Structures are given as structure tokens and as C-alpha cells.
Amino acid sequence: MRRSRVLALVVAGVLVIAGVGWAVGSRLRSPADEASARRPPKPSLVTAPVERRKLTSTVTVNGTLTYGSPLPVTLAGVVGGAGDGATSGMGGSPQRVTTAPDPGPIREGDVLMQVNGRPVFALQGKRPMYRPLVPGTQGGDVKQLQRALRVKASGVFDAATVAAVKRWYAKRGYKAQEPDLESRKTLQQLRQAVQTAEETLTADRKALDEGLDIRPLRLRRDNARRDLRTAEKALAEAPEITPEQETQLASLRRAVRTAEEQVLAAEQALAEARKPAPTPTATPAPTPSAVDTSLLEMKLGNARQDLHEAQQAVTAYEEQISVDRDKRLEELRKAVRTAKEAEATAAQALKRARKVSPLRMKLTHSEANLADARTVLVEFRKTYGVSVPAGEIVFLPKLPARIDKAEVKPGDTIEGKVATVTGSAFAVSGSVEAKEAKLLRPGQEASMETTDGTRLPATLTATGEDARLAPKEGDSGEQDEPESGSVPILLTPGSAKALKSLVGSSLTVRISVGSTEGQVLAVPVAAVITSADGRPRVRVALDGDRTREVEVRTGLTADGDVEVTPVRAGRLKEGDRVVVSDA
Numbered sequence: 001m002r003r004s005r006v007l008a009l010v011v012a013g014v015l016v017i018a019g020v021g022w023a024v025g026s027r028l029r030s031p032a033d034e035a036s037a038r039r040p041p042k043p044s045l046v047t048a049p050v051e052r053r054k055l056t057s058t059v060t061v062n063g064t065l066t067y068g069s070p071l072p073v074t075l076a077g078v079v080g081g082a083g084d085g086a087t088s089g090m091g092g093s094p095q096r097v098t099t100a101p102d103p104g105p106i107r108e109g110d111v112l113m114q115v116n117g118r119p120v121f122a123l124q125g126k127r128p129m130y131r132p133l134v135p136g137t138q139g140g141d142v143k144q145l146q147r148a149l150r151v152k153a154s155g156v157f158d159a160a161t162v163a164a165v166k167r168w169y170a171k172r173g174y175k176a177q178e179p180d181l182e183s184r185k186t187l188q189q190l191r192q193a194v195q196t197a198e199e200t201l202t203a204d205r206k207a208l209d210e211g212l213d214i215r216p217l218r219l220r221r222d223n224a225r226r227d228l229r230t231a232e233k234a235l236a237e238a239p240e241i242t243p244e245q246e247t248q249l250a251s252l253r254r255a256v257r258t259a260e261e262q263v264l265a266a267e268q269a270l271a272e273a274r275k276p277a278p279t280p281t282a283t284p285a286p287t288p289s290a291v292d293t294s295l296l297e298m299k300l301g302n303a304r305q306d307l308h309e310a311q312q313a314v315t316a317y318e319e320q321i322s323v324d325r326d327k328r329l330e331e332l333r334k335a336v337r338t339a340k341e342a343e344a345t346a347a348q349a350l351k352r353a354r355k356v357s358p359l360r361m362k363l364t365h366s367e368a369n370l371a372d373a374r375t376v377l378v379e380f381r382k383t384y385g386v387s388v389p390a391g392e393i394v395f396l397p398k399l400p401a402r403i404d405k406a407e408v409k410p411g412d413t414i415e416g417k418v419a420t421v422t423g424s425a426f427a428v429s430g431s432v433e434a435k436e437a438k439l440l441r442p443g444q445e446a447s448m449e450t451t452d453g454t455r456l457p458a459t460l461t462a463t464g465e466d467a468r469l470a471p472k473e474g475d476s477g478e479q480d481e482p483e484s485g486s487v488p489i490l491l492t493p494g495s496a497k498a499l500k501s502l503v504g505s506s507l508t509v510r511i512s513v514g515s516t517e518g519q520v521l522a523v524p525v526a527a528v529i530t531s532a533d534g535r536p537r538v539r540v541a542l543d544g545d546r547t548r549e550v551e552v553r554t555g556l557t558a559d560g561d562v563e564v565t566p567v568r569a570g571r572l573k574e575g576d577r578v579v580v581s582d583a
Contacts, residue, residue, distance in 0.1 A: 046579070047541045048580050060509070063489075063509045064506055066426070067503065070421070073396075073419045075390075076131070079389055080118040096412065098410060099410065105401075106403055109123065115414060118392060120391065123145070124398065124399040125397075126395070129141065129394060131390055133145060133388040135159075135385045186380065193376070194373045200370075217346065224345070228339035252313050255313070256311055263304050427493075428458060430488070430489055430509065439514075451505065538579075
């Protein structure tokens, strides 16, 4: 029994010594073993599969959902008549808000707010309201108002526009702005000024006429004018021939006609005498002696001489008539010239006599004062009547819109901005790096992803300066500049559904800048190498560590992958593995 215990202890000791020797021996290496242990492992290839899929290249940006185009609203001037008060800095008692702008939708023709009980209407137009529109006003702002009132856009605030303004206000429960008390007083004062100037001018004229003995001169001028009219009438009505001349000419012409008859009778008698006598056929008669026609020829000659003398007498008398007529007309013309000279001399003498009086200068001033008073009255009446005060219209570039924020409350005095208006459409604003901005074009499709993972369509609307939103009411007026090297962008959501609650929140936006037409072979960008000949290739992994180079044409790059097409068909296919790097 004791021997057995000793044997067990000996065996145990041997085992302990053997274990210690093995442990020590395992930690001891020869130099060759140490060098072998430090040798790098056999290199292996890092590969990736060739996939067939559609590639879409995107630009990702973090944007903020907001309402588009915030615009501060101010009133251009007085609401109501000048006597009803005025905005701060315009004189009169301050105007107070009676109904503040109500945040929410606003359409064309809606009442934006009320000031001292008067309405402020919102109308669509690119030109801001900058002056009161009164009868006779002309310009593009009038044409803009006429379009809103649905009347002929003539650009002149005429009677038709006045009637349309009255209907517009009445339909909405208000009364168009009539001339206020101050305007009515002004009109009365201008009328009184004209009346006073007329009375003063009449008195000055009377004083001038009574102050100098100009009646003989005026009578002489009037007589000269009558003589001139008489002379001009005599010249205009001067006959071509006098009655005596007409009688004498008729007598001479009768003598011509008588002479013509005598010549004709003598010619006929001579012709008759010269005819031969008829000869009987039975028994020839002795030839008669020739008829003596010398007397008849003498009568014919005398008759022709008488005719010639009668015709010459007519011609000579007609010439005498022409000479007499010219002489008579010249005498009448001379009489007209003489009458004109007399009239001018009399008028000049009268004018000189009137200028001699000291009252003449006063009369001249009175005439000028009357002309000025009448001009002022006419100009004032052109603008007198129904008007549109500058503060009662706010033109907004686009309607419908929405009131984003009211800057005043009932009882406040109007001193500046009254509200902020935005477009009714939503917008997403953000910025991208300049190099990415070069890939962006308005109209590109995009997708928005909310914080809960919902994806919504969107469209890129603008980039650069066109994408900057107007500052909101209460801001410093300067928009936060994007980081250096970045470009602002603006997108429009494809649908407004369920976006109202997300206004002000951040969204992840992915803008598609290009895609393949369908499924293509795609590999990691790192798998494409350029050979010494400058042609792109990929290395296809084979069995073991062997590879095969395949020349390819590259296409669209997206998310680290690139489209590849083997130059030789069939050399690269889906499922092949390409070398990305050597391990």
C-alpha cells in the first residue's frame, strides 16, 4: 500500500517535469524558426462582383422645408383721406390698426387689414403701389389697377376707372374715397381766387379806359377797320366788265354779224351772175355776150372790207376792256393797301396810348394772375373726385399667397412693416459644393426624405443667386451666406400633401444628375485601371491567383460604381469577379 503511494508520487513528479519542459521548449525557437514566423503571408486578391443594374448619379444635400418667396409688406402711404390721418412721418395724426393681418391664405381682392376702419386690399401686380391714384393719373400702376378691376387697361385713371373703383368698394361693403374736407376747402379757395382775379382785371381795364382819352383813337381804329373791310369787299366783288362796256361790246359784235351777212349776200349774187344761161337742144341759139360782174365784185369787196373793220373794232374794244379792268383792279388793290396802313397806324396809336398809362402794368399783372388762377383750378379739378389712397392697395407679385406673420396688432400705430407674405407653394432650400453645382440644372428630378424615412418627389427649381430667398420679416435683411465654396439651391416639392406640419424641418434631398437608360454592367471605380496605351481595362479573377485583362469602355459613374462595356462582346459578364486591389 505504501509502495503504491510512492509510485504514484514518482509518476506525478515525472509528469510535472515533462509538462514544464514542454512549455519551456514550446517557447524556445531557433533563428530559422523565428525568421520563418516573421515572413509575410502569401498575397491574395481583393475582388468584387460584376453586377447588372441601372445606375443613377445623385447629388445629396441637406435642405430645409419652408414656404417660398417670403416678402415683407409695407403700406405705401395714407389709408383714407389726408384729413383722416397719415402714416408716421407723413404728417397728421398717426393711423392705427383696427383689424390686423390674419395669418393664412390670401387671395386677390381680399382685405389684408383695416386702418382707421378703412380697408387695405391685396391685388396682384409686379409694380408696387407708390402714390395715390386720382382722376387723370397716368402710368403703369394705373394700368395694373385697371387689370385687377377688369376694366380697359388704358393706363389713365378716367371716368370708367372711377366707376369701377366705386363698384369694387361697394361690393365689399366699403365706400370709395371721396374728396375729404381739406380737398373741398381747397377747391372752394381756388374758385374764389379765380373770381377775385376776374373782378380785379375788370376794374383795372375800366380804370385804364377812363384814365386816358383814347376814345377818338379807338374810333379812328374802328373806322379804319371798316374802311379796310369795304375795300377788301370791293376788290373781291370787282366785275370783269362794266355795264356800259358790255353794251358797247354787244353793239360792235352786232355790226360784225351784219357785215358777215352782207358778205354772204354779195358772194351769192356774184355766183348767180356768173352761171351760164341754159342752151335749148333743138335749135342752137347764138352765143350770148358775157355778163358784166364788175359791179357785183366791187360790192363783195366792200362788204369784206366792212367785215374786217367790224372785227378789228371788236378786238380793239376787248383789249381796251382788259386794260380798263386791270387799271380798276389796281386802284382797288391800292385802296386795300391804303386801308390796311390806316388800320395799322390807328391800332398802333391806340396801343401806344394805352401803354402810356401807369395802370397798364397793373392790368398786365392782373391778366397774368387770372391766367395762373385758372390754370391752378383746372389742374386741381383734374385730380378732384374719387381716388385710391396709396395705402389702400398692396400689390403682390403672385396671388393666391399666404400671410406668414402679422407684424402689427389692433391699436398699433403703423410705422413700417405690417406683415410677411409668402407664396402658397412649399420650397426646399439648401446648398451644395461648387463642383457639384456644375452638375445641376433647373428641372432635374429629385427625391426628399423626411426624418421618419418618407420619400417624396421634388424638382430642382433654381441654383445660385436665383435660389436665394428673400429675408423674412424680423430678420436683419441679410440672408445667411452659405459656406465658402458652396452654392445655394432651391427645390419645389412635387406634392404639397402632408408637408404643412414639416415646415421648418430638415430634409435629405437627392438630386438625380444622370442615369443609364436601362440595366448595365457595373463595377467599382477602383476596378478600372488604365494601361500604358491609355485604354481602360479591368482584371477578371480566374482560378487561383490568375487574372485576365479585359478592355472596356466606361460610362456613367454613380455612388462609387462605374458603367463598363467590354470592347469584345462576351469577355465580361454579370457574376464575374474583378480585381479591386492586391492584398
